[in-house]
Amino acid sequence: MDQNNPLSHLDDWEDDIIKRYPEPHTKQKEEYRNYTDSPRDELVRNFYKLNHHYQTFDFVQAKEAEFLGLSKRKMSVWEALDYLNTLVDDSDPDIELDQLQHLLQTAEAIRQDGHPDWFVLTGLLHDLGKVLCLYGEPQWAVVGDTYPVGCQFSDKIVYSEFFADNPDFSDERYNTKLGIYTENCGLDHVKMSWGHDEYLYHVMKAYLPKPALYMIRYHSFYAQHREGAYNHLMNKEDHENFEWVKKFNPYDLYSKAPVPPDAKALRPYYEDLIAKYLPDELLF
Numbered sequence: 567m568d569q570n571n572p573l574s575h576l577d578d579w580e581d582d583i584i585k586r587y588p589e590p591h592t593k594q595k596e597e598y599r600n601y602t603d604s605p606r607d608e609l610v611r612n613f614y615k616l617n618h619h620y621q622t623f624d625f626v627q628a629k630e631a632e633f634l635g636l637s638k639r640k641m642s643v644w645e646a647l648d649y650l651n652t653l654v655d656d657s658d659p660d661i662e663l664d665q666l667q668h669l670l671q672t673a674e675a676i677r678q679d680g681h682p683d684w685f686v687l688t689g690l691l692h693d694l695g696k697v698l699c700l701y702g703e704p705q706w707a708v709v710g711d712t713y714p715v716g717c718q719f720s721d722k723i724v725y726s727e728f729f730a731d732n733p734d735f736s737d738e739r740y741n742t743k744l745g746i747y748t749e750n751c752g753l754d755h756v757k758m759s760w761g762h763d764e765y766l767y768h769v770m771k772a773y774l775p776k777p778a779l780y781m782i783r784y785h786s787f788y789a790q791h792r793e794g795a796y797n798h799l800m801n802k803e804d805h806e807n808f809e810w811v812k813k814f815n816p817y818d819l820y821s822k823a824p825v826p827p828d829a830k831a832l833r834p835y836y837e838d839l840i841a842k843y844l845p846d847e848l849l850f
């Protein structure tokens with residue numbers, strides 16, 4: 567096992583989220599894998615140990631400087647989807663959906679419920695920021711729950727006990743309830759732990775409606791959208807838009823269908839949808 571990348575599959579942490587937040591009134595619970603006493607639990611623990619240790623305010627600032635100039639690649643959405651799909655990890659003996667299938671299933675489930683087309687598009691795009699992994703970034707700096715840095719870590723964050731290893735935990739600039747922030751300053755002024763959510767937000771921010779951008783930027787912020795642990799940093803606009811983040815989350819978690827979507831058949835629909843909102847090429 568690579569010490570810096572404990573997960574055997576990048577999506578192990580998401581499977582763990584489904585265990586943490588099982589689908590209410592689950593109709594086909596038995597179709598999901600049985601998670602009890604899984605060796606995966608240990609991998610996920612190790613993953614969060616690294617994440618919580620190393621995601622400091624300074625670390626986030628350094629990653630922002632490294633990536634938010636968007637000078638790594640120029641790709642069309644479909645090129646980015648193909649590129650992301652090279653991330654398939656065969657070391658997991660379970661049959662896993664590849665990244666494209668997860669994105670198509672999320673988008674299709676949103677489409678079937680009759681939501682606006684930009685919401686469908688957001689389903690297709692929301693995990694594209696995981697291309698960070700292909701730049702060689704460690705798993706703990708790409709996926710996992712996200713949370714504010716620069717202020718106290720909430721005990722509502724998964725495995726919050728591991729924050730004891732984080733230098734910011736004992737830094738008095740950062741370890742009070744508000745830290746460097748002011749009450750209800752708004753999340754736009756708050757630095758989040760670094761990962762695929764924040765990165766993709768910056769790739770997309772010029773092109774999509776605000777609720778879509780909130781879904782992309784905060785979809786892994788479970789401590790807020792599931793637990794409400796950071797109301798003291800949220801402003802009115804955040805609260806309004808988090809209704810969309812909450813609406814999005816079940817599609818992300820529970821849209822795994824037994825039959826994989828037919829990517830080829832769906833492609834023309836999504837090509838048109840992409841062209842409606844996004845330029846031919848995006849800067850990543």
Ligand SMILES: [Fe+2]
Nearest residue numbers: 692693785786
């Ligand atoms: Fe994600």
Ligand SMILES: [Fe+2]
Nearest residue numbers: 668692693818
């Ligand atoms: Fe996702």
